[in-house]
Amino acid sequence: GQQVMQIPQYQHVQEGEDFTTYCNSSTTLSNIQWYKQRPGGHPVFLIQLVKSGEVKKQKRLTFQFGEAKKNSSLHITATQTTDVGTYFCAGGEGSYIPTFGRGTSLIVHP
């Protein structure tokens, strides 16, 4: 079955440094979604990418979908303490329910 791998598992950064998490699928995806889960909270949808090579930005967050639609990345520029949390990618295949990656926990040191 489909597998979605996400790295790194943890990332410590100093406030102001950049952060990137990577997501790779064993199969070609129809779309990829990204979620953020704050400590003690529930996952909250950030964005969905559907097109090969697509790049979307949300303020300091940049999301990319690979040309082959098998990988994706989330990059945060100049991290802030409010960025702390776990970022999950979730790969979808058509009408199937997305498969979640393991998540990357971002720790920002002030």
Next chain:
Amino acid sequence: SAVISQKPSRDICQRGTSLTIQCQVDSQVTMMFWYRQQPGQSLTLIATANQGSEATYESGFVIDKFPISRPNLTFSTLTVSNMSPEDSSIYLCSVVAGDTGELFFGEGSRLTVL
């Protein structure tokens, strides 16, 4: 969008007992799911709650252990039966609302089994 109310938010239970978690959505939704999130882990889909029919379970999850009800398009329950410490986890209700396939999650039910 969708607003999901889930209860209980947390509970401490004894081994061998059962607990039922409720999920109420503020609008009618077709697709509703139950996830489990063990400490520090990802989200694992338990089952899809189908309105008017039996739930569709993922590999490794069975109806006898996790019976699910979905009497209408706004409500579902998940029961964790005959609990053991390995069932200690956060259980999350989730729905798809709108055209994008975006998942909305409840606040989660944190279950500790002693």
